[in-house]
Amino acid sequence: MQHKWLKATLFIGAVALGLVGGQLHQVSATADTDVPESMAFSRGAFAANTDGAGYMMVRHADGSLNYMISDSFKDSLGNYAYCLDSERPTPVGQTESKGSIGSDAQYRLFKYGFNNHSATDQEYWDIEGLTDQEAWYATQTVSWILAGNFNWNQIVWQASQPGDFADGIYAPYGEAAVKRVRAAATKVYNNVMNNHDTANTTMTLADQGETEVQGYHKFTYTVQSNQTGTATLNFKNIVDGMKVVDAKGNAIANNTVTIGQAFSLLIPNSTPTGDLTFDINGNIKAIVPVVYKDAAQKYQDSISLVTGVVKPLLAGNKAKWTRATGLIKVHKVDQNGQALTGIEFTLEDNLGNKQTALTDKDGDAQFTIVVDRTYSLKETKTLTGYTGSFQKDGITLANDGQVFSYTVVNAEDVAVHTTATSDGKKSVDANKQMIIDDVVHATGLIVGKTYTVKGQLYDKATGKALIVNGKPVTAETTFVAKASVQDVTVHFAFDGSDLGGHDVVVFEDLYLGDKKVASHADLNDKEQTVHVTTPTTPETPTTPVTPVTPSTPSTPAPKPTVYQAKMPQTGDAHDNVLAVLGVALVALVSGFSGFKIYKKRQA
Incomplete structure (x- = not known):
C-alpha cells in the first residue's frame, strides 16, 4: 500500500461574527490516534544481510568497526517498515504489538525517505544510478540514528574489500555504490533534522459569517484540517426548529460534516435572543509512525507508517444571535394637539398574543415587537367626552431596530350649554323692549377656528318658535376659539x-x-328658560264722600220729667260751629283712608 502524502498545512481559523470559542486545535498523535493494535511483518525485496554486504561501518567506543547489515521487511499493510535495533534479528514472520506513536522525526523519515520516494524519483534524489535497495538502506541508516543506535559522526563510509573478513565473504558493491548510499542517507538525514513537519493533526473551525435567509439566522462554518475526514457536531442545547444543512441547503444526517466542506446552522429568527453551544468531535484520517514491539525482546522493534484515525475536539463553540426587535410608538393628542393621558391601546400579533399600554402624561405609549410576527394595533379605551378611534393592521418588522410611529387624535366632544337671563334675572315683566342674554358654554373647540352660535326663542307652552310681529326671534354671535372651552353671549332684543x-x-x-x-x-331646561310676568295696574283711590248736613230734628215726644237734655237747635250759633268741625273731620278721615288703599294696591 503506497501512502498518499499530504503537505501538513496549519489552518488559522477565522473567529468572526456569531462564533465564540472558535479555536485552532492541534492534536497529539500519541494520545488521540486509533491505529492497528498489532502488526505482522513479512520479508521485503532488499537485503544487506552478511558481513561485508553493508555500505558503511560504525566505529564503536573501543575503536572497533562493524558493518551494519539488515534485511528489508514489510508490514501487513504492504508498506516497508524499518528496524530500530541493529543488534537483533528482523521481525520477518513475527507479529508485534502496538507500542507508542513515533516521533515527528520518524514521521519525516517516512516522508523524505524510501518508499515515499523510490530511486526513480530523481527530481527528489538527484543521485545518478541510485537503486531502490540503496535508497532503502540509506533510509534504514537514518532510522538507526533516530532510534539511538549510533550517531551520524560514528559512520565510516567504506566499501568492503576482499580479505576484510576471515571467511573472505564480501559484497562487491564498490566505492560508487557507497557514495550513492552516503548521498541518499545525507539527503534523508538533513531533511529529517532540518524540517518541522509533524505527525500531529490540526483542526480548526472557520466562521464564514451570519446572514438572514427566509426566516432564519444562518451561521456558516467550515471545519478545516491538514488531513481528511469528518467531524460530528455535538450540541449542548437544542433550539426548536433549528437545522444543520450543507452548502446546497440539504439536511446533514447525524450532524456529521465533511472536513473542508461548508455547513450552516439555521436558527428560526423567531427564536428569542440566545446562543447555541456545540462541540466538534473530529474523526480524521492521519498518517502517523507507530512503533511495534516484540514482547519477548528477541526480535527488532520496528516502526511502520500507518493511516490512523485522529479524534481532535473543538469544545465550547457558540453561535449567538439577537432576535430582531422594533418599537411601535403611539402619541395621543386632542384636537388641539394637547397630550391625552390614560388612553388604552392593545397590540395583538397573529398568534393571538396581546399587550396593552396606557398613554402617559405626555400622551405616549409604546410596544416592543419582534420579527416574524404580524401585528394589529387598536385603541381599546377612549376618555369620556372624546370621540374618535384608531386601528392599524398588518404591522410587520422588517429590520432590527425599526420604529413605527403613530399620532392619534381624539377630538373632545363638542357641546354647548346655555344660561338665559334678562337683566341678570330669570323672571321679567312683559315689556316692549325686552332683552334676553344667553351665555353659551362651548366645549371641544379647536383653537383658532371660527365658530358661529345661532339662537332662536321658543314658547314653552306651545313648543313652537316664538313669533313676534310675524317673525321668529333669532340672534347669532361669531367668534374665534381661544381655548377648547369658551363662553360667548348671544343677545336677543x-x-x-x-x-x-x-x-x-x-x-x-x-x-x-x-x-x-x-x-x-x-x-324643559330651566337654565335656558326666562319667565315673563304680566305687570299689575295700580287701583284708582276712592273719592271721599261729602258729609250730609243733618236735617232739623222733629219735636221730641214728651219725656218723663225726671230729666230732659237740651238738644241744639238750628241757628244756634254755638251748635253751628260744632257741625262744621264734625263734617271736616269726616272728610279728613275718608281721604286718608282712600290714600292708604291706593298705596297698598300700588305696592
Whole structure:
C-alpha cells in the first residue's frame, strides 16, 4: 500500500461574527490516534544481510568497526517498515504489538525517505544510478540514528574489500555504490533534522459569517484540517426548529460534516435572543509512525507508517444571535394637539398574543415587537367626552431596530350649554323692549377656528318658535376659539309686551363653517328658560264722600220729667260751629283712608 502524502498545512481559523470559542486545535498523535493494535511483518525485496554486504561501518567506543547489515521487511499493510535495533534479528514472520506513536522525526523519515520516494524519483534524489535497495538502506541508516543506535559522526563510509573478513565473504558493491548510499542517507538525514513537519493533526473551525435567509439566522462554518475526514457536531442545547444543512441547503444526517466542506446552522429568527453551544468531535484520517514491539525482546522493534484515525475536539463553540426587535410608538393628542393621558391601546400579533399600554402624561405609549410576527394595533379605551378611534393592521418588522410611529387624535366632544337671563334675572315683566342674554358654554373647540352660535326663542307652552310681529326671534354671535372651552353671549332684543305669563326658552346651535357641530334645545331646561310676568295696574283711590248736613230734628215726644237734655237747635250759633268741625273731620278721615288703599294696591 503506497501512502498518499499530504503537505501538513496549519489552518488559522477565522473567529468572526456569531462564533465564540472558535479555536485552532492541534492534536497529539500519541494520545488521540486509533491505529492497528498489532502488526505482522513479512520479508521485503532488499537485503544487506552478511558481513561485508553493508555500505558503511560504525566505529564503536573501543575503536572497533562493524558493518551494519539488515534485511528489508514489510508490514501487513504492504508498506516497508524499518528496524530500530541493529543488534537483533528482523521481525520477518513475527507479529508485534502496538507500542507508542513515533516521533515527528520518524514521521519525516517516512516522508523524505524510501518508499515515499523510490530511486526513480530523481527530481527528489538527484543521485545518478541510485537503486531502490540503496535508497532503502540509506533510509534504514537514518532510522538507526533516530532510534539511538549510533550517531551520524560514528559512520565510516567504506566499501568492503576482499580479505576484510576471515571467511573472505564480501559484497562487491564498490566505492560508487557507497557514495550513492552516503548521498541518499545525507539527503534523508538533513531533511529529517532540518524540517518541522509533524505527525500531529490540526483542526480548526472557520466562521464564514451570519446572514438572514427566509426566516432564519444562518451561521456558516467550515471545519478545516491538514488531513481528511469528518467531524460530528455535538450540541449542548437544542433550539426548536433549528437545522444543520450543507452548502446546497440539504439536511446533514447525524450532524456529521465533511472536513473542508461548508455547513450552516439555521436558527428560526423567531427564536428569542440566545446562543447555541456545540462541540466538534473530529474523526480524521492521519498518517502517523507507530512503533511495534516484540514482547519477548528477541526480535527488532520496528516502526511502520500507518493511516490512523485522529479524534481532535473543538469544545465550547457558540453561535449567538439577537432576535430582531422594533418599537411601535403611539402619541395621543386632542384636537388641539394637547397630550391625552390614560388612553388604552392593545397590540395583538397573529398568534393571538396581546399587550396593552396606557398613554402617559405626555400622551405616549409604546410596544416592543419582534420579527416574524404580524401585528394589529387598536385603541381599546377612549376618555369620556372624546370621540374618535384608531386601528392599524398588518404591522410587520422588517429590520432590527425599526420604529413605527403613530399620532392619534381624539377630538373632545363638542357641546354647548346655555344660561338665559334678562337683566341678570330669570323672571321679567312683559315689556316692549325686552332683552334676553344667553351665555353659551362651548366645549371641544379647536383653537383658532371660527365658530358661529345661532339662537332662536321658543314658547314653552306651545313648543313652537316664538313669533313676534310675524317673525321668529333669532340672534347669532361669531367668534374665534381661544381655548377648547369658551363662553360667548348671544343677545336677543324684541317686543315682549304680549308675553306676560309665558316661559321663553332659548335654543342654540353651534356651527363650524357651514357644519352644525353641537346643539342645545331642551324645552324643559330651566337654565335656558326666562319667565315673563304680566305687570299689575295700580287701583284708582276712592273719592271721599261729602258729609250730609243733618236735617232739623222733629219735636221730641214728651219725656218723663225726671230729666230732659237740651238738644241744639238750628241757628244756634254755638251748635253751628260744632257741625262744621264734625263734617271736616269726616272728610279728613275718608281721604286718608282712600290714600292708604291706593298705596297698598300700588305696592
